[in-house]
Structures are given as C-alpha cells and as structure tokens.
Amino acid sequence: MKNNLIFGHKTPDTDSVCSAITLSNLKNKINEPSIPYILDNITKETEFVLNYFNVKTPNILTNVKIQIKDLSYDKVKPFKLNQSVHFAYFFMNENKLRTLPIIDDDGKLAGIITMKDIAMSLINTDQKYLCTSYDNIIETLIGSELLRFDNIIEGNITVASFEEKTLRNSETLNENSIVIVGDRYDVIKYAIELGVKLIIVTGDFSIPLSLLDLAKKNKINLIKTPFHTYYTAKNVSLSKYVNHIMKTSGLMIFTEDDYLEDCKEDIEQSKHSKFPIISRDKKYLGLLSRNHLINPSRKKVILVDHNEMGQSADGIEEAEILEVIDHHKIGDIKTPIPISFRNTPVGSTNTIIYQMYKENNIKIEKPMAGLMLSGIISDTLLLKSPTTTDADKIAVENLSKIVELDLYKYAMDMFKAGTSLESKSIEEVLYQDFKKFNLEYKNIGISQVFTLDINQIMINENDYINLIDNITLAKDYFMIIMAVTDIVNEGSYIFYTSDKEKIVKLIFNIEDVHQGIYIDKCVSRKKQIVPSVINAIKQMN
Structure with a gap:
C-alpha cells in the first residue's frame, strides 16, 4: 500500500x-x-x-x-548479459513477451532485445564464430558435461562431416575450432591431438575411455548432446550471449522520477512499443507501454x-x-x-x-x-x-x-x-507568510508578518512599499497587503499597493489612510482582513 x-x-x-x-x-x-x-x-x-x-x-x-513511478508499468524480470539467446527466446515465448531488458552485474540497464532481434541475428550475423560460456552451450543443447577446462568458449564452429584424412589435408581444424561431430571417433581423436577448443559429440554417443583419457590429458573441453548433428549445428549459435544481439543505442528510456506530462507526447509518437524505466542511479525497474498511460494512478x-x-x-x-x-x-x-x-x-x-x-x-x-x-x-x-x-x-x-x-x-x-528578521531580505520577510487569494475574481496577495519590534520594518518602509508595487505589477495582482502584526499590542501596521489607497479606506473603514497605518485589534488575516477585502471589492463593483 x-x-x-x-x-x-x-x-x-x-x-x-x-x-x-x-x-x-x-x-x-x-x-x-x-x-x-x-x-x-x-x-x-x-x-x-x-x-x-x-x-x-x-x-x-x-x-x-x-510521475512514471506512479504508473502500473510491467515489472518484467531482466536478463543478465551473460545469459544465452536460446534461454531468452524460450523465456520470452513462455511469458508471451516481445521485449526483454538486459542488465549488467550491478542491475543497471545495458540494453534490450526483441523477438525480431533474435530472428534477425539468425539471418544476418556470423553463425560460424561463437563466444559464450560452457554452461550456455550445455543449456542450449540440453547437453551433459564430459570434460570442462574452460568456462568461456570462443572459436569457430566446424561440422566434421568429412573423413579424418580429408580434414587433415584441408587444415580446416585448429586450436580455435569448436568441432561438432557424431560417432566419428577417428575425427574425435584427430581433434583432440590438434588441441581444439571444444568438441561437441552429437547423437548421445558414448565416448571410448581411451579418447576421454586422451582428451583429459590434452585439456580438451567435451560436451555430449542427444541432438543429431544437423540440429546441433543449426542451434548452437543460440548459446551466444544476449549482449551480442541486444540494442544499446536509439532506446527511449525514462526514469521513475520523470513527469508523465513531459513524456506522454514522446511515447505516443514513438515507433517503439516498450520503454525501459530506470531509477535515479540507472538501475532497471521495468517496462512501460502506451496502455499504461490510460487512467494512470494519481x-x-x-x-x-x-x-x-x-x-x-x-x-x-x-x-x-x-x-x-x-x-x-x-x-x-x-x-x-x-x-x-x-x-x-x-x-x-x-x-x-x-x-x-x-x-x-x-x-x-x-x-x-x-x-x-x-x-x-x-x-x-x-x-x-x-x-x-x-x-x-x-x-x-x-x-x-x-x-x-x-x-x-x-x-x-x-x-x-x-519574529526575528535578522539576516532576512525584505523579500524573504514579505513572503515568509504570504497567501494568494482569488477574491471576487481578483488576485489578492496578503502577507502577515508578526513582530515584537515594529522598528525593524519601519526603517525599510520605502523598500517594502516598492517591493509590494513591483510584485503587484509583475505577478498580475489586483493588490497586495502586508499586515505587520504587533503581538504584544494586538494590532497591525498596514502596507499596501500604492495606487489602491481608495480600496484600503473601504477595507479598514477609515478616511485617513497612509502606508504603515496602525489598525488596532486587527490581528487575523482570515477573520478580519480577508472578509473586509471581499466586502470592499463588492462595494467598488
């Protein structure tokens, strides 16, 4: 709540x-x-x-x-930079998401990916090169760990469809190769001897102990997957990090403290459908859509x-x-x-x-x-x-x-x-208890200053009058009154907009009016001054 x-x-x-x-x-x-x-x-x-x-x-x-934080935007769970595209795809599909936020280790927004980004990555990016984690490959291929010597796997993917002799002659494989192979044990042995980066054995075939021992000796990473070679080759690139395909530029991002009135037009005119929300310190919070602008929480x-x-x-x-x-x-x-x-x-x-x-x-x-x-x-x-x-x-x-x-x-x-006016400017004194009223369709400003020493005001009388006149003109007031109330003697000294002397006479029901005039028993703005101003304006009208 x-x-x-x-x-x-x-x-x-x-x-x-x-x-x-x-x-x-x-x-x-x-x-x-x-x-x-x-x-x-x-x-x-x-x-x-x-x-x-x-x-x-x-x-x-x-x-x-x-503000944006008042809207019921979607608290979509973010993904980390080192999670796989494959995992992101299934998460989005399962949760019916079209946009997924990506965060760094500090929880700050790093970028976003969409279903379109995933599809385009399969079409436009280099499917031969792969840089990802050993765990991401296991997760993508529903594989099992045979040997692990590196947590990060980086290299070029090769499907070993040729005979071992052909591979030797072609010099296709090297130490940076990620080899996808079935039960071609001669090829596996050659890849181990060559010192490739990773061997992915498809079809869930068992690896002879002699080859496992050789791979262990040569520190070759080995993974086994139940999928056949074609499926493995087609999908292994989905194990790459999401940060390889995420958008980082051209994003329309809002902070939780942004005001809706400042963002609404940009959101409505944007070609994007989802907008990341971040905190003041750039931590990811959620995703906003146009639907959230309808009936916002106040x-x-x-x-x-x-x-x-x-x-x-x-x-x-x-x-x-x-x-x-x-x-x-x-x-x-x-x-x-x-x-x-x-x-x-x-x-x-x-x-x-x-x-x-x-x-x-x-x-x-x-x-x-x-x-x-x-x-x-x-x-x-x-x-x-x-x-x-x-x-x-x-x-x-x-x-x-x-x-x-x-x-x-x-x-x-x-x-x-x-009531101490020490170190206060005349403007600070005037505004310290200033209220604006709309009385009989006229803007009236009434300041009340309490004092135990009226001389602190009187020595700057002309400055206060000039300030009142200037504010009246600049802020479009009908008139301004400053009542300086003497707490001990229970009365007020009245200062006012200079050209409103006529209405001041009506307000306080006196003929001889001048700046700083003392009105005995006048101590209440609410019960004495405001009602009198209303009555005076009515008389003038």
Whole structure:
C-alpha cells in the first residue's frame, strides 16, 4: 500500500507544518499509512517548535504531478548479459513477451532485445564464430558435461562431416575450432591431438575411455548432446550471449522520477512499443507501454490548513485529493467524487486534529501534544486572536497538561524566534507568510508578518512599499497587503499597493489612510482582513 501524502499550504507556518505532522501520526496509528511533507522551507518559529520537541522536519515536496513511478508499468524480470539467446527466446515465448531488458552485474540497464532481434541475428550475423560460456552451450543443447577446462568458449564452429584424412589435408581444424561431430571417433581423436577448443559429440554417443583419457590429458573441453548433428549445428549459435544481439543505442528510456506530462507526447509518437524505466542511479525497474498511460494512478493526498488551488502543491489538479482538514473559508478545491471535507470555524487546524485524536481514542504523546499546542498558540496568538474559540481554549488546556511547560514563557520564546528578521531580505520577510487569494475574481496577495519590534520594518518602509508595487505589477495582482502584526499590542501596521489607497479606506473603514497605518485589534488575516477585502471589492463593483 502506498503512503498518502499530507501537506499544508505553500508558505508553511507553524499551524500548517504541525498539523501535517500530527495528522500523519494519527493516520499511521489507525492503519492509514501516510507521510507528512512541507511545500517550502519552514519559518524560524516552526524550526524552534520542531527543535524544542525533537521532531524531524518533513521533507520538501516540490509537486504532486503524475510521475512514471506512479504508473502500473510491467515489472518484467531482466536478463543478465551473460545469459544465452536460446534461454531468452524460450523465456520470452513462455511469458508471451516481445521485449526483454538486459542488465549488467550491478542491475543497471545495458540494453534490450526483441523477438525480431533474435530472428534477425539468425539471418544476418556470423553463425560460424561463437563466444559464450560452457554452461550456455550445455543449456542450449540440453547437453551433459564430459570434460570442462574452460568456462568461456570462443572459436569457430566446424561440422566434421568429412573423413579424418580429408580434414587433415584441408587444415580446416585448429586450436580455435569448436568441432561438432557424431560417432566419428577417428575425427574425435584427430581433434583432440590438434588441441581444439571444444568438441561437441552429437547423437548421445558414448565416448571410448581411451579418447576421454586422451582428451583429459590434452585439456580438451567435451560436451555430449542427444541432438543429431544437423540440429546441433543449426542451434548452437543460440548459446551466444544476449549482449551480442541486444540494442544499446536509439532506446527511449525514462526514469521513475520523470513527469508523465513531459513524456506522454514522446511515447505516443514513438515507433517503439516498450520503454525501459530506470531509477535515479540507472538501475532497471521495468517496462512501460502506451496502455499504461490510460487512467494512470494519481498521488493520493490529504490537504491541511488550506483548501485553495493557488495555495496548494504544484500539480494538485493531477492528484487524487482524499481529504481536506481546514479552518479557513471554503476555497476553489474541486474533486470528481465526494471526499471527507472537515472545515470548522476554529482558530487552528491543530484544534480540529486534537478533536480527531479524541474521536479515534488515540493517546496523544508529548511530542505530538507539543506540536498541536504550538500550532494553536501560533494561529491564535496565544488565544488573543478574534478567531479563538472555546474549542481552541479547551484544546490548549488539555494539551498543556500533557506537555507540562510554562505556557506564556514558551509562547513568548516561540514568538521571539519567529519574529526575528535578522539576516532576512525584505523579500524573504514579505513572503515568509504570504497567501494568494482569488477574491471576487481578483488576485489578492496578503502577507502577515508578526513582530515584537515594529522598528525593524519601519526603517525599510520605502523598500517594502516598492517591493509590494513591483510584485503587484509583475505577478498580475489586483493588490497586495502586508499586515505587520504587533503581538504584544494586538494590532497591525498596514502596507499596501500604492495606487489602491481608495480600496484600503473601504477595507479598514477609515478616511485617513497612509502606508504603515496602525489598525488596532486587527490581528487575523482570515477573520478580519480577508472578509473586509471581499466586502470592499463588492462595494467598488
């Protein structure tokens, strides 16, 4: 069973990251395998939280697009380079395969062969020369070992159909000869004395002990086969290694991490019917055909702390959304079938997840309790935000008993870590908690920056305003608002796209508007700013 992927929005905050981790932990405990991910680097605040409770930071998920590894491609067993063409043919025939992958000793793809390659090798290649293993010849001719001195046999094939005297006069045989012969013992003796590479005795004839002793003395390889001479001569070349006939160039190969959208056109237009799949380190994995592109398996995902396409992972339209757990307004996420959609008007997604632990009767261990507690504290500003509900307060009270810490001191330390702007560029500050909304068919960007020292922003006020104006124009936003929230005084300083002063007046219901204006008791993007923006746009329309 594949793991479901759980992640929050593109600008990971503490509630988003902690809810992905705590929900994943819950899902795994109720036998719904999952892995938490983040969509970007975490904030200093979240880093503080994860370090405090000794929880590993989730890996970054770049997108959820369909990849080759999501397809149910054929796991065709590969062949080794030193296996025989004969064995490959029977394996392909028995398993109804037209294409067979060939790998080296490290499991890396070396090439492929097809039934056509085998047929053409019998027509076009030199059937006289043979280089293969002793074992391959035994396997091909259903032979039995009489004498073995070499594991690798290399030489020119000669069918000894002439008399021994004729062979001597013609000088047909030499030390590089592979001799196919029946019960012509004089010929066998001559071949042994000459020191040929291998003698294949056909018809299952017994070899006199005197000849066996002579062959042993001269270190001559001997094989006996039940087949008659004609069949043996016709088929012995099939004992050659598959790498002698395999294709190594002109192959269309894909890696398991390739995206289907990038490969689909090439596959559909290719003259090939099978396409090898390899891993990052070039290990062979399987074979892909066009049929596998029909109804591909999609990544199964669970969204937390968001339900808008623009805030979710790239390629979300290609994923199968199983579940959404959120506390924001209903967005534009669409699914082809009904799903579990839990959207509750509370201050934090972690409050909902806390309730889910209780509903499933799952014990909350200290690290998970600490993460849930941190997510609620962060999103409700230690229960001071207007988004705070009784459910948040109950969750904080019960989780605090598990974690056993000084709640106010911990919250202040967490906020201090998160609001530090040290070494951050103005662009990093703006984007650290930036969300894009489509409100009344207009793209609105709202950044929220929490601080314990507004002067860190004010000294660069003009730079922030210029950045907001430039992004608005470059990214085709209707407007951008940056709310710098003073956690202690419970209010926000507002910066905005310069030519939107008129709508800012409507949003905050004030006449005297200027950059950096302080709005008392404005601390919630979700419950205060977003609804006010919607109402203001409606008034303008």
